[in-house]
Amino acid sequence: xxxxxxxxxxxxxxxxQNVLQVALDNGFDIPHLCYHEALEPYGACRLCQVxxxxxxxxxxxTSCNYPALEGIKVQTGTEKVMKARKMVIExxxxxxxxxxxxKEVAExxxxxxxxxxxxxxxxxxxxxxxxxxxxxxGVEAISFLGRGSDRKVGPPLEINPQTCIACGACVYxxxxxxxxxxxxxxxxxxxxxxxxxxxxxCTVCRRSFAPWFQLDYFGKITEGIPKxxxxxxxxxx
Amino acid sequence: MKSINTPQExxxxxxxxxxxxxxxxxxxxxTSGTSARAYGSEKxxxxxxxxLKRQGLxxxxxxxxxxxxxxxEREPLVIVYPQDILYQQVTPKDIAEIVSETLLGNRIIDRxxxxxxxxxxxxxxxxxxxxxxxxxxxxxxxxxxxxPTSIEDYFAIGGYSALAKVLTEFSPEQVIDxxxxxxxxxxxxxxxxxxxxxxxxxxxxxxxHYVICNADEGDPGAYMDRxxxxxxxxxxVEGMMIGAYAIGSDEGxxxxxxxxxxxxxxxxxxxxxxxxxxxxxxxxxxxxxxFDIKVSRGGGAFICGESTALMASLExxxxxxxAKHIHTVESGLWDQPTDLNNVETWANVPLIINKGVDxxxxxxxxxxKGTKIFSLVGxxxxxxxxxxxxxxxxxxxxYDIGGGIAGNGTFKAVQTGxxxxxxxxxxxxxxxxxxxxxxxxxxMMGSGGMIVMDDKTCMVDIARYFMNFLKDESCGKCTTCRExxxxxYEVLDAIIQGEGKEGDIELLEELSWVVxxxxxxxxxxxxxxxxxxxxxxxxxxxxxxxxxxxxxxxxCKALITYSIDEENCTGCGACKKVxxxxxxxxxxxxxxxxxxxxxxxxxxCIAACNFDAVKVE
Numbered sequence: 056x057x058x059x060x061x062x063x064x065x066x067x068x069x070x071x072q073n074v075l076q077v078a079l080d081n082g083f084d085i086p087h088l089c090y091h092e093a094l095e096p097y098g099a100c101r102l103c104q105v106x107x108x109x110x111x112x113x114x115x116x117t118s119c120n121y122p123a124l125e126g127i128k129v130q131t132g133t134e135k136v137m138k139a140r141k142m143v144i145e146x147x148x149x150x151x152x153x154x155x156x157x158k159e160v161a162e163x164x165x166x167x168x169x170x171x172x173x174x175x176x177x178x179x180x181x182x183x184x185x186x187x188x189x190x191x192x193g194v195e196a197i198s199f200l201g202r203g204s205d206r207k208v209g210p211p212l213e214i215n216p217q218t219c220i221a222c223g224a225c226v227y228x229x230x231x232x233x234x235x236x237x238x239x240x241x242x243x244x245x246x247x248x249x250x251x252x253x254x255x256x257c258t259v260c261r262r263s264f265a266p267w268f269q270l271d272y273f274g275k276i277t278e279g280i281p282k283x284x285x286x287x288x289x290x291x292x
Numbered sequence: 293m294k295s296i297n298t299p300q301e302x303x304x305x306x307x308x309x310x311x312x313x314x315x316x317x318x319x320x321x322x323t324s325g326t327s328a329r330a331y332g333s334e335k336x337x338x339x340x341x342x343x344l345k346r347q348g349l350x351x352x353x354x355x356x357x358x359x360x361x362x363x364x365e366r367e368p369l370v371i372v373y374p375q376d377i378l379y380q381q382v383t384p385k386d387i388a389e390i391v392s393e394t395l396l397g398n399r400i401i402d403r404x405x406x407x408x409x410x411x412x413x414x415x416x417x418x419x420x421x422x423x424x425x426x427x428x429x430x431x432x433x434x435x436x437x438x439x440p441t442s443i444e445d446y447f448a449i450g451g452y453s454a455l456a457k458v459l460t461e462f463s464p465e466q467v468i469d470x471x472x473x474x475x476x477x478x479x480x481x482x483x484x485x486x487x488x489x490x491x492x493x494x495x496x497x498x499x500x501h502y503v504i505c506n507a508d509e510g511d512p513g514a515y516m517d518r519x520x521x522x523x524x525x526x527x528x529v530e531g532m533m534i535g536a537y538a539i540g541s542d543e544g545x546x547x548x549x550x551x552x553x554x555x556x557x558x559x560x561x562x563x564x565x566x567x568x569x570x571x572x573x574x575x576x577x578x579x580x581x582x583f584d585i586k587v588s589r590g591g592g593a594f595i596c597g598e599s600t601a602l603m604a605s606l607e608x609x610x611x612x613x614x615a616k617h618i619h620t621v622e623s624g625l626w627d628q629p630t631d632l633n634n635v636e637t638w639a640n641v642p643l644i645i646n647k648g649v650d651x652x653x654x655x656x657x658x659x660x661k662g663t664k665i666f667s668l669v670g671x672x673x674x675x676x677x678x679x680x681x682x683x684x685x686x687x688x689x690x691y692d693i694g695g696g697i698a699g700n701g702t703f704k705a706v707q708t709g710x711x712x713x714x715x716x717x718x719x720x721x722x723x724x725x726x727x728x729x730x731x732x733x734x735x736m737m738g739s740g741g742m743i744v745m746d747d748k749t750c751m752v753d754i755a756r757y758f759m760n761f762l763k764d765e766s767c768g769k770c771t772t773c774r775e776x777x778x779x780x781y782e783v784l785d786a787i788i789q790g791e792g793k794e795g796d797i798e799l800l801e802e803l804s805w806v807v808x809x810x811x812x813x814x815x816x817x818x819x820x821x822x823x824x825x826x827x828x829x830x831x832x833x834x835x836x837x838x839x840x841x842x843x844x845x846x847x848c849k850a851l852i853t854y855s856i857d858e859e860n861c862t863g864c865g866a867c868k869k870v871x872x873x874x875x876x877x878x879x880x881x882x883x884x885x886x887x888x889x890x891x892x893x894x895x896x897c898i899a900a901c902n903f904d905a906v907k908v909e
Contacts, residue, residue, distance in 0.1 A: 098615045101771045101810045115809050120615045135809075142806040146775035170799060171779045180768065199610050199768075202593065204778050206768030 061129045068123035075103050075118040078131065085118055085131050086140065086160055088147075088230055089181035094190055096120040097182050101143050102160070106130045115139060137164075145169045151176050154231045177233035180206055184225035184234060194218040194272070197225070197248060210248050219250045220269035242266075257288035264288035295570030298578045299456040305569075306447045313448065318353050318395055319373040321436070322382075325360030325522045326515075326554050327676075332383070333368035339384040343391050353395065356445075359435045359523020359558075363423055365675040366406070371418065371436070378418045379404035409673060409695060422674075426692040428655070429679040430647075431639050432665055435523035440558045443565040446526040452571065454642035458534050459579045467538040468494060471641070473649045475661035480506055480597075480634030481712065481738040482814075483660075483727040489631060493621040494539045496629035501541040503532050504606070504625065504632040507548040507555065508590055508597035511710025512761060514741030516665040517635035519677045521548070521555035524639070525562040529585065531638030533576070534645060536583050539631050544585040547602050550592045560587050594765035598813050599624075599632045601767065612767040613813035634739070636665055656682035660726035664737070670707075670744035673698045683724040686716065690744055701746030705829070709738025711758045711765075712818035714825025715751060734825045736818075750847035751830040752837050756784040758822035766815060773816030776807035780823060788848040792838035797827060846908040849893040853909055854886050860905035867897035867906065 057068045061078050068077045073096055078085050088100040096119040105118045108128040115135055130136065144161050149169035151157045154177060161167075182199065185208055189195045196219035200209050210216030221243045226234045235246040240263050244251040252266035270285040284292065296302050320340060324333040337357060344350050354373075361369055366380035372394045379390065379401065386404060393399045405414040406421050415421050418436075438445035446452070458467055472487025493501060505528055509517040521528065532544050548556040563585055566572050574582045588606050595601045596611040603625045605611035624630025640662055644652050656662050660682035666689065668678050673695030680689060686706055690696065697703050705715040708725075714735035716723070723729055727737050745754070763777040780803050783796050804820030811817050827834060836842050843851040856867070856876075863881040875891040878884030886897070886906075898906045 097769075098812055099769050099771065101812075104810060117615065117812075120617060122617060139806055139810050142802065143771055143810060146771055146779065146806075149779070150775055171782065179771075180774070182769075199612070201768070202595070203764055203766040203768045203774060206774065 057123050057125050059123060059125065059127045059129065062131055072123045073119055074105065074107070074121045074123055074127075074129055077123050078105075078118060078129070083131055086163070087119060088156070088160075088179060089183060090119040091183055091187075091228065094183065094186045097186065099180065099182055100147075102140060102147075104136060104139050104143075106133050106136055140164060141166050146171075147179060150174055151179055151231070153177075154179065154233075156230050177231055178208065179231055180208070181230060182208070183228045183230065184208060187224045187228045188219075192220070192222055192224050193276070194220055196220075196250075210250075214249075216248050216250050219245065219248060219252075220272045221245050221250055221252045221266045222269060255285075257291055258283075258286045259291035260288060262288060296577065297570060299460055302447075302452060302456055302577065306450075306453075309444050309448050316374055319356055320353065320390070320395065321356040321358055321369075321371040321373065323359070323361050323367045323369045324357045325367075325519060326552075327360050327364035328367035328369070329554075331367055331381070335384050336368050336370070336382055336387065339387045340391075343387050347391065349391070353391075356439050357441075358438065359440050360519045360677065361436050361523075362427075362429070362432060362519070362677045362679075363421075363674065364677065370404075376418065377416050378406065378421070380406050422695065423676070423678075423693055426688065427679050428663055428681050430643055430655075430663055431527070431636070432519065432523075432677060432679045434527065435519070438524060440523050440525055441561050443526065443562065443569065446524075446562075450646065451526050452530055454645035455530050455533050455537075456577055458537055458645055459577055459581055464494065464538045464540060467534065467645075470644065470649055471538070474644045474652045475656075475659075476637065476640055476644065476652075477660065477727060478634055479636035479640070479664065479739070481511075481709065481736065483737060486633060486637055489621060489633070490535060490538050492619070493629050493631040496622040498629045500543070500626075500628045501536075501539050502625045502628055502630040503536045503539060503541045503544040504602070504630060505532055505544070505546040505635055505638055506597060506599065506602060506632055507546055507552070507559075507635050508594075508602060509549060509552075509635070509739060510594035510597045510765070511712075511739050511741045513669050513743050514667050514710055514739045516667055516677055516740045518552055518555050519665070520635050520639055521552065522558055525555075525559040526566075527639045527642060528559070528635055529562055529566065531641035532585065533581075533583055534641050535631060535633065535638065537581050539629075541631070542582045542584070544583065545588050545606060545625075546585065547588045547590060547596075547606055549590040549596075556587055556589060563587070593767070594761075595767040595813075595815055598815060600813070602632065603630065612769045613815075615812060636740070657724060657726045659728045660737075664725070664740060666725075666740045666742045668694050668742050668744065670742075671698050671701055671746040671749065672696070672744040680725075682726045685722050685724050687721045689725065689742065690721070694744065697744070697746050699746070701748050703744070704747050704749055705745045705751065707735075707743040707745065707754065707822070708741065709736040709821070710741045711762050712736060712814065712821055713738045713741075714821050715745070715754065715829060716825075717829040734828055735821070748845050748847065750788075750843055750845040751826040751833050752784065752843075753788055753845075753847050755823045755826045756781065756788055759784055759819075762815065762819045766819075770810075770812040770816060772807050772810035773812070773819065776803050776811075777816070777819050779803060780807070780820070784823070787834065787837050788843070789850045790837075790841045790848075792834075792841075794838065796838055797831070797834055800827065852893055853888050854891050854893055854897065855888075855907050855909070856884050856886055857905045857907050858883055860903045862903055862905075864902075866900040866902065870896040870900045872896060 066081045085103050087103040089097050098117045098120045103118045144166040147157050148161050149171040152173050196216040226236045237244045242251050242253050252268050254263035255267045256263050368382050370379045370382045468490050476486040477483045590596050593611050596605045598613045601611045601613040620630050653661050663679050665679045678693050703718050705717050707715050730737050759781040763781045766773045768774040808820050861883050868876040873890050875887045
């Protein structure tokens with residue numbers, strides 16, 4: 056076990072863990088937007104910054120991708136940390152003033168009207184959708200496109216994402232709720248990416264439960280499952 | 293092409309080539325790197341070939357096409373051997389005369405010679421020209437002696453003798469020791485000790501190690517690496533092979549920015565010719581050393597000069613950096629230990645091996661050994677690539693080599709380190725140029741761009757320029773850089789438009805802090821430098837823009853007015869003719885006037901007026 060301190064409190068971690076996860080597990084409330092424990096840390100939002108002292112060097116660093124190391128001293132609320140946190144929030148509010156989670160974080164840290172012209176972007180470029188699609192679902196249907204202020208997430212060439220199985224993982228994981236899914240008896244659409252897939256109906260209860268394309272994909276990546284398994288919905292299996 | 297299988301065979305081929313060349317044979321060398329081509333060098337070359345053919349001289353006269361030879365604004369340069377006469381700014385019309393007068397008639401053509409602006413003296417030999425005289429071109433000088441597309445030329449000047457020496461006389465650890473002792477530091481801008489980097493990479497666990505040449509050179513105004521890759525690609529490849537041997541790598545990549553087609557082409561040719569001679573692949577020179585190398589092209593992104601972004605791009609992924617808690621020497625390209633070095637760093641390696649550590653450490657300062665190639669550009673008389681020992685002062689570079697300020701301006705500042713660097717004011721002109729001294733004054737060495745500025749340069753506009761570049765080149769991954777740089781640009785743009793507010797400087801300083809402290813990679817971490825250093829040394833200029841809505845340098849269009857001086861105006865009408873918006877009125881021989889509402893401050897009237905009658909305030 057790796058032993059270190061957070062705000063003077065001794066904590067324990069396993070090899071390979073990052074400081075943010077250890078902090079959250081121990082009840083320390085470090086704000087974060089682009090981190091999810093099921094995915095590789097990305098380090099994009101910069102909200103999780105803390106001060107870490109290692110040896111005789113102290114630096115401001117993101118905690119989501121900083122490794123838990125023996126003897127480090129982590130501080131989550133120093134003057135520097137608060138200054139950085141508030142400015143990051145101010146920049147995010149200026150970009151996305153109408154996104155609920157941004158408004159929440161702004162209120163929590165008393166960030167008021169930004170000193171910059173307000174825009175109205177519904178996406179904060181946290182990359183959670185891109186990462187869940189690549190790392191967990193494994194279809195890499197969407198990626199980051201463009202650069203700088205033109206950066207956005209979307210399918211290659213911004214056309215119908217060929218590998219998307221409309222599983223909705225991106226819809227679920229998006230913190231700003233800007234990826235919507237629409238569904239009827241016959242088809243499901245992931246609205247933001249423009250992906251519409253026809254739905255398969257359960258042979259037992261006759262209700263549509265998943266897109267054909269998605270079930271074909273699951274069939275391809277699994278072994279030893281009888282083909283008729285994919286003909287029934289989870290309730291009827 | 294015979295395969296070279298041992299160091300002895302290499303020496304034999306070298307001797308054959310040298311012996312087969314007559315040093316007294318008349319030869320004309322023409323520069324034809326990208327700068328020269330922009331001035332039409334290819335047509336000059338065609339004209340020369342045609343002229344020699346016409347006179348039946350093709351067998352008797354040698355032609356050597358070289359890369360850039362440093363004096364870029366005077367190219368195409370033509371050097372006639374064996375007299376060693378240098379002609380500048382040669383056009384196709386001059387060729388016939390050069391052949392008949394100088395080549396055959398041994399007479400000098402005065403009008404094509406370089407004229408010293410201070411003494412009015414005409415100088416015929418390259419080494420006597422002040423621009424060249426004050427330099428120490430140990431690396432860049434070879435551009436003059438070879439055709440970059442001829443490996444035989446490179447053999448003739450001793451090429452690959454350093455590699456042969458390393459493979460037969462030193463162990464990899466000894467090579468690392470040599471580079472450590474030389475004090476060589478990364479020439480790409482970071483200045484990290486190269487020997488230590490090589491050592492960490494060699495010691496990193498893993499059975500596949502990579503070496504990479506970073507040829508993404510993105511700083512605006514900096515083109516040293518281009519000059520080296522175009523003019524002497526083998527020097528880089530040889531350096532990489534020595535490094536690969538030291539690190540335990542058998543595979544290398546040269547990542548060239550997309551905007552350098554000639555550099556990429558010449559490196560590819562060099563690799564091809566090396567392969568034809570059997571000097572790539574397995575058992576190089578009959579030793580156990582295997583190595584192969586490929587060129588990879590960038591896609592047009594400044595961020596891909598950052599090592600982790602470069603490696604992502606090389607792997608075919610989106611070119612964006614990652615946090616460097618684990619260094620690339622341990623886990624880089626395809627998660628393997630990778631050594632990445634800059635073009636100029638690699639070019640230093642064969643030099644150090646050939647001339648030895650004692651010689652190399654005798655050049656430069658305590659903390660910065662060797663030479664540095666700078667691109668000396670901006671408001672300076674002699675524009676081009678210059679190689680000087682570390683520790684030479686800014687004054688010496690700008691005045692002795694650069695010839696001083698062009699036009700009738702006064703020296704105001706020098707910008708080093710590109711968008712990651714800072715402005716150094718005239719008061720510090722006697723400071724030595726070395727890694728640590730430049731960092732001390734709030735700038736940095738950077739890749740070598742050195743932009744000279746005069747009193748007609750607006751430092752607020754300079755800060756705005758760099759911020760504009762940075763906001764466009766930010767990959768956009770992290771909030772602080774993506775949002776911070778463009779908000780900083782917005783504040784600067786408002787200031788130069790005359791909409792600056794009290795508190796803007798403080799806001800810029802605050803944003804600078806969070807962008808520098810909070811960004812993921814060095815692009816963001818150093819982005820505030822041009823702003824912070826201009827505020828540090830030219831704060832009063834910012835304040836005049838904000839409080840008085842005035843631009844002292846006469847640059848910011850929204851804050852200046854053009855008017856015509858009653859005393860100087862002769863009523864010639866030249867200004868009226870060139871004005872693109874018809875803002876000038878006046879009868880012949882009478883005082884002309886500019887309508888301030890129509891005037892767009894384009895400067896066409898200033899250029900057209902022969903009587904200095906257009907005032908800017």
